[in-house]
Amino acid sequence: MKFLKASLFLLTMLSAGAIAQTSRDAKMDQFISSLMQKMTIDEKLGQLNLPGAGDITTGQASSSDIAKKIEEGKVGGLFNIKTAQKIRDVQKIAVEKTRLKIPLIFGMDVIHGYQTVFPIPLGLSCSWDMPLIERSARIAAIEASADGINWTFSPMTDISRDARWGRASEGSGEDPYLGSQIAKAMVRGYQGDDLSRNNTIMACVKHFALYGAIEAGRDYNTVDMSRVRMYNEYFPPYKAAVEAGVGSVMTSFNEVEGVPASANKWLFTDVLRKQWGFNGFVVTDYTAINEMVDHGLGDLRTVSALSLKAGVDMDMVGEGFLGTLKQSLEEGKISQQEIDMACRRVLEAKYKLGLFEDPYRYCNIKRSKTEIFTPAHRKEARATAAQSFVLLKNDHNVLPVKKSGTIALIGPLADATENMTGTWSVAADFSKSVSLLNGLKSAVGKQAKIVYAKGSNLTADPKLEERATMFGKSLRRDNRSAEEIRNEAIQIAKQSDVIVAALGESAEMSGESSSRTDIGIPDVQQELLKELLKTGKPVVLVLFTGRPLTLKWESENVPAILNVWFGGSEAGDAIADVLFGDVNPSGKLSMTFPQVVGQVPLFYNHKNTGRPLAEGKWFEKFRSNYLDVSNDPLYPFGFGLSYTKFEYSDIKLSSNTLRHGQEITASVTVRNAGAVEGKEVVQLYIRDLVGSITRPVKELKGFQKISLKPGESREVSFKITEDDLKFYNSNLDFVAEPGDFKLFIGTNSRDVREADFKLE
Structure with missing residues (x-):
């Protein structure tokens, strides 16, 4: 009876929450629709324009060049402006000197902290500690919002397997599972559970998509890969951010299947919105629309129209939307509905941030003096x-x-x-x-x-x-x-x-x-x-x-x-x-750390060739290897030593057979065999031995970070379900295929214990 009452109470609360959310959405829709009925085409296009802050300084906001554009309704938001006072001055222009008093959104590259700076994202990811990573984003949001900022261009969730690429430093490494967990933690940290609170900020997942796979590790370069690889290896962290409720998405500079991302309708309309259900807004990266001219897609008017039709809502810096879309509309190259939809999404973001209710909610001067770079932070x-x-x-x-x-x-x-x-x-x-x-x-x-x-x-x-x-x-x-x-x-x-x-x-x-x-x-x-x-x-x-x-x-x-x-x-x-x-x-x-640069791109979850090198061998003629160096990394994915030593028992499986709708448990006992207390990241990997398409030699499927005192032992268990075995097949169906699997648990991707099980 107690369980029944608790279940009924929970259902009541969930239903009440759903009703409240529906009510809020209906109220927002009504407000935005009413506002847009009053807007001219120029005012709508203005909302799609995101320039940099330029020459604005304290006390001179009203006389700056950007201020004139704001007064004319040609600006939807600004980025790279900070301090509560400066932002208040600029916001005042938008809400007091424009016809419809629409507030601006203020963004900044708050990537790994604001004034209190945390490790670079690649370093942060090496903690493998999701609560810690979420707290870092929470502190960044508190500090940035106290200084007037309500939007960050983070997290960067691009999978990177080529150490030559400098922006590997800004992401979470090579693995889609770890990257997905970090993406969710960062979004939760930035956005909290209520974006209208004045100490949360809207997150922007970037760069959609595939930016980390650029050829030769050379920034802004070409990307070309199969959709099977996209869905299985590169898309998961972006999707995880969307599932966590990220408010905005940024386009990438590279092309995808021959079409620059900022004009790729398949990416932003078919995948992001239709398949994943994203309902926030899309912003380009810095001048990404203009750069499509050099990509060879046409002049600025052409590429701006292509970008809008692809599903992009806001143009960062380039002003292609502002300067060309009106003419493209008159020529029938784009529709009024496409402009209205982009405008609506930008306005909805401002509504969710509470800016229509209080445009100055992020401009509390007292907060900026007491909540930034504090001893606690x-x-x-x-x-x-x-x-x-x-x-x-x-x-x-x-x-x-x-x-x-x-x-x-x-x-x-x-x-x-x-x-x-x-x-x-x-x-x-x-x-x-x-x-x-x-x-x-x-x-x-x-x-x-x-x-x-x-x-x-x-x-x-x-x-x-x-x-x-x-x-x-x-x-x-x-x-x-x-x-x-x-x-x-x-x-x-x-x-x-x-x-x-x-x-x-x-x-x-x-x-x-x-x-x-x-x-x-x-x-x-x-x-x-x-x-x-x-x-x-x-x-x-x-x-x-x-x-x-x-x-x-x-x-x-x-x-x-x-x-x-x-x-x-x-x-x-x-x-x-x-x-x-x-x-x-x-x-x-x-x-992964390579031995030499000639090994890159190098990553643990690679696939076998038809001529794999036998384990433990350096070279064998007519096998997939190098003449001058072994295939091995210098330091494998998941590697890291401690001042103590951890010992692992053999794996215990609750069953060697996993049936549909059920789960099995894999357990190991980890012992601190050293003299000091230490933390260990216990890592779970799985290999699908036979599939309808080729499968990686290992895939991370779980991890737990534990702390053990000297001599202390702990059993660490992982529950494995059919969902953990799913992948996108050649038809891009997300499936788990019956057959044999290997399971690995250990201290890194190389040094593991093994067990076998079967999916029926």
């Missing part, structure tokens, strides 16, 4: 960064370092405050970030002596360094000879007990338009590292990077390697926490 960012670091090697337990003696900190990234936040940290105050040098000094106090030398420039090529240190992130190039800079560091190193080498990429060496053909540690830094090793002192390589690097020599010769990505505003303190053992590293790679 910084503490969370520090703890999050420490969870993202990946321990790649630790021979002879060089780590953790003792807080005693003399510690030499050497390298161009050692005292690089401006670089700690990484790429896409546009709202950060770089001067407030914590460098590694300051982090170490703060951690040891008077217990140890920290000595520092730069040791080398970022690279021998000054022009390359200039390209890799843009946007205020200079490394202050030392103009002495490489030998002179290096010798100074060697003398300091010889006087130390241990050497911490802070090497790798600068913040802007990865990110947008930062593709690389050589993804190793740059030349002069490698030379420095080799000389440091010759001193005979223990060397710890603290690796800063926004992508997987080729570290074959380093892995063979350096005793300890800690990959710290770019940890955000609190990076220095977080790195110190891990180096000294106050935090046990628990990060796991979300992207």
Whole structure:
């Protein structure tokens, strides 16, 4: 009876919620319809225009060039403007000086934090901690909304398997399952459960679609793949964001099946809206419509019409919609209904954000003074960064370092405050970030002596360094000879007990338009590292990077390697926490590290060829392999060490047969066999052994992050259902096919226990 009453209560609540939602939707529809009846064609086209903020400064909003366009009803929103006061000034123009008083939407690239900056997204994904990732987005939303912003161009969910692509740093790696979980967590964090609250912001999933699969890893390049691959490997994270209720979607720069994404009706009308049920609005990326002229689709008027007809609602920066659609309408190239639908979607977003009710709800000056870069937020960012670091090697337990003696900190990234936040940290105050040098000094106090030398420039090529240190992130190039800079560091190193080498990429060496053909540690830094090793002192390589690097020599010769990505505003303190053992590293790679660049694209969930190389072999003639290097990655997907050791039992299955509508449970016992408490990410993979189409050798299907004290054991269980075995077949039907399967559970994609089961 109690169960029945509880069920009835739940059904009542769900029904009440559905009725309330229907009522809200009906009220919104009525409001938007009434407003649009009053709008002229020019005012409707104005809502589709998203320019950058341009020259607006505090106190001069009404006299700026953009202000005139706003007054004329030619602007639907702005991006890259911040502070509650500036945004209030601009919003005032829209709601007091325009005919219909339609408020603006304000967007910004809040990618991995606002002023409190969290690790770059690739680093954040290596935490494999969904509550932690969601909290990072929640804090970003609180801070951005306190500064007037109500829309972020995040999360980026592009699957990336080519480390040459700089924007790998902005995503969650190579795996569609992990990427989907992160996409949902980020959307929940940004949007909360009520977009009209003044501390939530609208998310924008990007870049739809397939941007991470560009040829040669060269940004903005061509993409070409089968639909089977799209649906099974690249679409899932975008779809997951839509299912999580993301409010907007951004187009990608690349083409899809020969049609640039911003004009691809199949993508935005058939897949996004009809198949997935997306009801938000679509915005282009920066000048993406204009760029279709260079793609070869026609002049600006032609491509603007194509984009609108494809299902794009808002034009970022290019003003092709604003300047050409009226003429295209008169010529019958587009319809009034298509303009109205795009306008309606933009207005609905503003309604959902509560802007019609209160245009200034995000412009509370008091909030901006008390809710941004707070001690609590910084503490969370520090703890999050420490969870993202990946321990790649630790021979002879060089780590953790003792807080005693003399510690030499050497390298161009050692005292690089401006670089700690990484790429896409546009709202950060770089001067407030914590460098590694300051982090170490703060951690040891008077217990140890920290000595520092730069040791080398970022690279021998000054022009390359200039390209890799843009946007205020200079490394202050030392103009002495490489030998002179290096010798100074060697003398300091010889006087130390241990050497911490802070090497790798600068913040802007990865990110947008930062593709690389050589993804190793740059030349002069490698030379420095080799000389440091010759001193005979223990060397710890603290690796800063926004992508997987080729570290074959380093892995063979350096005793300890800690990959710290770019940890955000609190990076220095977080790195110190891990180096000294106050935090046990628990990060796991979300992207495979190749031995050499010639292996890329390289990813764990590849398919077999018809001539696969036997496991454990390096080379066999007439098999799928290389002459000069093995097929193996340097570090596999899911890899990451700890200061303790975890032991796995064999897998126990509740049944070896999975029947329709039922489930089986796979369990392992994990034991902390070391001397310190640690966290472990227990990973579940499945292989479909026979299918109607070829299937990957492994696919991630679940994971759990657990914490174990020394000597503690825990049984970790995964429930497997028919849904976990489904894939898109050659007809693009989502099916699970009966047959034999292998199941793997382990500490990474390579080191696993195996079991077999059958789907009937």
